[in-house]
């Protein structure tokens with residue numbers, strides 16, 4: 001399932017594959033590629049390679065003629081009461097995407113071992129073709145997929161505001177449907193010579209694109225996998241996730257077992273709670289049975305409501321969430337209830353939607369000065 005072709009005229013310097021191709025065509029040694037990225041990462045705030053010293057003239061000329069530091073720009077930022085910040089980003093072809101910075105502050109924990117960390121939630125597609133019935137992004141359809149450079153640019157924009165230590169691929173789109181670009185971006189982000197993010201601080205969330213799960217395990221065995229499961233049986237799952245018709249639950253669970261054999265990682269099971277659809281005792285017990293041989297933590301996610309005439313689910317009741325959690329405990333399955341971040345700015349999971357017909361008129365985005373945000 002590849003992307004819809006987008007017509008792009010500019011190249012991002014963060015599209016390493018393009019730099020590599022151009023250098024190899026012009027017989028420029030590959031050490032100059034590593035040198036370029038080491039420089040860019042160390043001087044990321046300069047937003048330019050113009051001051052790079054001792055660099056071959058021919059290579060510099062190629063970079064200047066063919067690449068931009070960023071091909072996307074931040075149109076606006078919106079800050080929620082809990083500090084969560086949503087950035088509206090315009091890509092070079094006028095498409096808009098959103099990225100979200102979330103803060104987790106555990107400095108006051110009992111052991112005194114906590115810290116304040118910032119997690120970036122990145123988008124990897126403009127919209128999504130999977131059309132999950134509860135998700136705002138799914139209502140957009142797929143408008144296109146992001147390049148490797150556009151994925152990294154989200155990180156670069158976020159660095160203007162916070163020190164990002166963790167990345168989750170939980171924004172717009174299905175990362176395993178844009179895998180080549182996600183993979184290339186992840187390589188740059190985790191490479192110890194470049195951005196050097198820890199593999200264990202990266203989480204890729206998938207709705208269950210079965211054929212690519214093992215590829216991800218081979219490529220990034222130390223990164224985390226989150227599976228958006230949302231239902232404990234095939235019937236219910238395909239009612240709320242249309243693509244589950246093709247990616248059947250029994251095959252999906254077998255693939256998850258293979259993933260664990262290969263990586264030895266525990267996985268995150270994301271379970272969205274929809275009132276009276278999948279949040280009753282029956283589903284909790286069925287889920288307990290289904291997961292008994294899987295090393296996992298279940299993230300119970302109360303459904304975030306969405307403004308869309310085609311979506312009429314209800315958020316779960318507090319007591320049903322607690323009951324669900326207790327039942328999982330009976331099966332020895334650890335679970336957490338997801339703190340919803342940025343709900344008041346529609347920056348929470350699955351609320352990311354950009355109405356392309358309202359581009360440039362998005363009244364919901366109140367521009368917050370990025371400079372002010374960076375001083376926090």
Ligand SMILES: C[S@@+](CC[C@H](N)C(=O)[O-])C[C@H]1O[C@@H](n2cnc3c(N)ncnc32)[C@H](O)[C@@H]1O
Pocket residue numbers: 134135136137169170171172173174175205206207227228270272301302303304305306349350351
């Ligand atoms: C937006 S998706 C992106 C990653 C990937 N496509 C996936 O489905 O896992 C990230 C997570 O948000 C969840 N989600 C979608 N719509 C939601 C909503 N309205 N409220 C809460 N979570 C939602 C998804 O089920 C998924 O677990």
Ligand code: SF4
Pocket residue numbers: 128129130131132135136137138139171172173174207228350
């Ligand atoms: S939940 Fe994930 S896979 Fe489903 S429509 Fe939303 S972004 Fe796409």
